[in-house]
Amino acid sequence: MQIESTSAENEWKVWLTSDELDHLAEHAKERSPKHYATTLLGGRVGLRAGEIAAMRYDHLRDEDGHYRLRVPEESGKDTTGTGGKARDAWVPSDAERELLRIRFELDAKDDEPLLGVKQRRVRQMVGELGDELAEKTGNPDWSRLSSHDLRRYYAQTLLVRQDINPHVVMTVGGWSSLDALTPYLTRPTDEQIRDEMVSAGWD
Numbered sequence: 001m002q003i004e005s006t007s008a009e010n011e012w013k014v015w016l017t018s019d020e021l022d023h024l025a026e027h028a029k030e031r032s033p034k035h036y037a038t039t040l041l042g043g044r045v046g047l048r049a050g051e052i053a054a055m056r057y058d059h060l061r062d063e064d065g066h067y068r069l070r071v072p073e074e075s076g077k078d079t080t081g082t083g084g085k086a087r088d089a090w091v092p093s094d095a096e097r098e099l100l101r102i103r104f105e106l107d108a109k110d111d112e113p114l115l116g117v118k119q120r121r122v123r124q125m126v127g128e129l130g131d132e133l134a135e136k137t138g139n140p141d142w143s144r145l146s147s148h149d150l151r152r153y154y155a156q157t158l159l160v161r162q163d164i165n166p167h168v169v170m171t172v173g174g175w176s177s178l179d180a181l182t183p184y185l186t187r188p189t190d191e192q193i194r195d196e197m198v199s200a201g202w203d
Helices: 018-031 033-043 049-054 092-104 119-137 140-144 147-163 166-173 179-188 190-199
Strands: 004-007 012-015 060-064 066-071 089-091
Touching: 012 066, 012 147, 018 033, 018 119, 018 147, 033 049, 033 119, 033 147, 033 190, 049 089, 049 119, 049 140, 066 092, 089 166, 119 166, 140 179, 147 166, 147 179, 166 179
Parallel strands: none
Antiparallel strands: 004 012, 060 066, 066 089
């Protein structure tokens, strides 16, 4: 986990490793279906907090055995202006199976928001998970976790860990320009830092 301060007081950027995202998801799964769905939709699908709150199961569709999630214009974000922007987010098949299971567990209707919560509650749930993991692990950095850090993990994983074409990431993630992706492209992962320092004999 890497921590980066911001210009705002008491606000941080948290850069998670893959193992830490898995740890978070496992804890969220034990916590509640809604906490777990929030983690999946943020960390694996790349949704913003408002998009998570608005997500309905009938937004999911199967295209040739691969799943897409339609983010409607009214809940999507257009970073070039003030309006909304629709997009089709990519959903890994294992995440889709978990979301289907959660849909039945919550007895949610397909045409209603899956979680039945507001954007503020989505952010609160991520904060709760972070505070609980800080206490559980003894690592206070977990308490700085925000919902945007899940999307941050998503972007860094696709761009750096998986080396996916930035234009593809822009399209599925809802970024309006390559400049918006630069912070994720230029930030080395914990794994890269470790490998570079060890290969340099600086261990």
